[in-house]
Structures are given as C-alpha cells and as structure tokens.
Amino acid sequence: MLRVVTHLTLFLSCLTLLTACSQQDTQNEAKQVDKAIHVMPLPVSVMKQEGTLALANISTIYVADEQLTDIATQVSDIVTPLTNQPLNIKKSSASSLSDLAGALVLSIDSDLSGGVEAYKLSANSQGVVIVGGSAKGVYWGVQTFKQLFLEHTSFHSDAPLKQGSNVMLPAVSISDHPRFAHRGFMLDVSRQFFTVEEVKQVIDYLAMYKFNVLHLHLTDDQGWRIDIPSWPKLTEIGSNAAVGQTSCKNCFYTLEDYEELVHYADSRFVTIIPEIDVPGHVRAAQASYPDELYCDGDAPEWPYTGIKVKISSLCFKNEATYQFFDDVVKAVAARTTGDFIHIGGDETPDWVAHEDYTTFMLRAEQIVNSHGKTMIGWTDDLGSVHGLSANTLGxxxxxxTSCCETTLNMASRGSRIIMSHANKAYLDIKYDENETLGQDWAGLNSIQNSYQWDPQAIIPGLNPDAVYGVEAALWTETIDSMSDAQYMMFPRLIGLAEVAWTQQSQRDWQSYVERLDAQLNFLSRQGINFKAP
Structure with missing residues (x-):
C-alpha cells in the first residue's frame, strides 16, 4: 500500500506540473471558473489548460483503493462502447511518467479540502487523475469527467451513445465540493405509480447532477406502494388505485423490489429516504384495514382517485394504530441503508385535536428511533410539536403566504432544515400560465425562478447554519407518465442541482443559461422530454 501511495503522489505531482495547476484556497478558486466547459452543477474551480486528451488513448483504470473498483467498472461501461476497446482495471498506480500514457487514476485522499464529497480532477494529454475525499467524492468527480465528453455520454451505460473513436477531452484542472450535505429529489409514487425501471432512470438522472438523496413518497390517500407482509391487505387493496385510476394492477413494490432500488441507488451514492405518510394522507391504508385504522372523520371511500387533502387521519385511540406504524417502519427500516425515515406529518384534517397529533408524533419518533433511524417530517405541522428531539429533521x-413559524420553531430547537420552498423547489408547479401540466396553487415556477434563490436567505430570521440542504419535489397529481415527469423535472432539476451544490457567490443566471444549452442537447439526444427555455 505504501508503494501505491508513493507512486500516486508522484503521478499527481507530474500531472500538477503538466497542467500548471496552482494550489488555491476556496475563496480564490471561486474566481477561476472557465465557463466554456459546460459542467453542471458548476464546480468551485475550473481551469482550462493547453492541449487535449483522446478518450481512445485511455486503456487502463488504476484504482488506489479496492472500494473504487465498482466506480471504475461504471466508467468502463461508459467509455468502452465509445472507443471499441475494453479498459483494464488494476489495483495499482502509475510509477513514472512513461506509465502515464493511457491512465485514468481513481484515488482517495481523506484529508482533501472540502470534505468527503470533495474531488479534484486533472486531465492532460497523458491521462486523467480523479482524487476524492472519499469514494463519494471520486464518484462525483467521475460524473464531471463524463460531462467533459457530454456529446457522447449518457445517463447510464445501456442508453444510446453517439459513437466516435475520436472523442477528445479538454486539458483541465477542476477542484470542487458541495455547498450542502443534503441534495435531494422527492418522487411521489403514490398518486402516480412508477415502475422499478422508471425509478432507476430517475436515480441515474440524480447521480449525473450530483444529487445524493432520492426521497420516495410511498404512501398517500390514493395508493399504498410498499409491501408489508404482516399487513398484506395494504397492497392487496390499498395499492389498486391512483389519481384518475380506479384500477392500478400491481402498483406496488415488493420488499425485494425496494431492496433492489436501494442497492441500485447506493451504487451511485444516492441514498433512498422512504416516506410513510402519517397520521394524515392514509385513506389507502384505512380502506385496507378499516377496523384497525379508522374511527372518525369522513368514511374511507375507496378507491379514492381525487386530489383533495386533509381527508383522512389514523385512529389515535386505537392501539392497533401504533402497532401498524411500528410494523411498517420495522419492515422498511431493515431494508433501508440510509439513516432516515420520513413520516410526512403535514395536512392533518381539521378534526384532529392538536393534543392527539402531538402524542402520536412523539410516539412515532420513538418508533423510528427504535429501529435505528432518524425521523424527518414536514415542518408544517411537525414544527408545532414540543418535545421532539433536536435530531429530528424538518x-x-x-x-x-403561509410561512414560516413551524420551520423557525424546529430550527430554534436545534433541528436541521431541508429546504423545499414550494414556489422554488416544487416541480409540479406550472412553468407558466399556458401549461396544461402542473398546478398553480403556489404561483408559477419558471426555469429562472427555480434557479434564482438562496436557500439560506429565503426565510427571514432563519439561522443559515440550520439549513441542512435542498430538495426538489415532484408531486404527481397531474402526471400520467414518465414523459410527463421528465417534462416537469427538466431543466429545472438541473438548476436546482446547482442551487444545492454550487456556492451561492458563484451562481449567476446568465452563466447558467450559457451552460444549459449543452445539457438540453444532451437530453434531446436521449429522447428525454423537457421544457424548452
């Protein structure tokens, strides 16, 4: 291992000389961005150098750590179809300048400035080096590497590629790290069901743009989408509907499906956060088990295909409610590799007494914690509950128009806050008044509007340090297909990736527009639906 580190140090030193890469602190790097290289989200520092590298000249991927082998394989799967030659993957590093030709080196430096998700990428005519603060950082560096030949790459290895043996990469030095730890996207699979393969597509989109969280909204009034063996009617009955659909056959994920999605996401450094929405938004669950979960309010009409909210609530006086929730969390938590379980918690009906809501949420937090996870909930209404742990996220x-006492309450008690400001980060909100897809209850959310905001400044009085991250959200009341979902996501999702990753001082609308055109061409080549600016 000492030999590997020594050789890698020599390799990095040589590339440093070849690319004339100077060591700068983050503040200075922010001024050194070459916007002619259309990387999204914009890195901290991009310095274009003289010369180019032919992709076909890369013949070997050296990994300085065994845990990088899977990343190297993903790189090989992308590059090999373009060059028509397999890449060798070796556990080693180059030992001299003569060994550099054709080398792509992946390595980890745990002391790298910027943290575990930071990376540095150096490319010249001799080869490419990607160094990450951890395997995560290396993976994000690989996503940037792919964007250096964006005209020829794809979201995933089995997508159509633009062939060409003469793919050229610019000589470049990039230093980068994220602004926020949480960079998420919420997909509502309850109101409109998406298959395992469709969710994998979404994971590929997220990884490309350095999102690290997929929040799956698995349950709501319109459908229950996760199999719980101890409560089989949840999917036998509760999964068989959706918005506008009185029948939805096999519209749920088995536990094996869910594990497959978790594994697929993990391999792309995207963490899945499952949401089991309680105590409201439970019509599908109540229709499945009315004796155990229903006791007041509107009768559990089923199937429910509308889009009204505040129409259902769990039965607080029935102890079976808590056993139900414990069983569900236990089954899902055991198959979730991330730290969090989202419990929803908003839009409870008006007939729910606040005392009952508070009692339920405090017990829900205990249940989530007992299964080794940390609770997340929507600050409206969770921020009204006293006695929650500061570890619980809002x-x-x-x-x-309805902001922001409950969010400020949670932050003041020490909770971290994920920002999903509806008229900035909700991707189900219409782009403009002429759109047929989407809703306008939060106003309109144009491409420019969703880009131009500061998550740490949008709520007056909120301590900027309380902002844990940013999460885009796609509710699916008006979505009928993956094509519809793509249209509402793109290109706003790319802009929100930059809101979450890029330092606020570096972001400006004109630069974004100039770089966006290459990304839209990339989407078009793959047949992905999007809103043209």
Missing amino acids: QHWTTE
Missing part, C-alpha cells in the same frame, strides 16, 4: 415547503 422539511420546509410552505410559501410566503
């Missing part, structure tokens, strides 16, 4: 969605 997710903010309310707009200026």
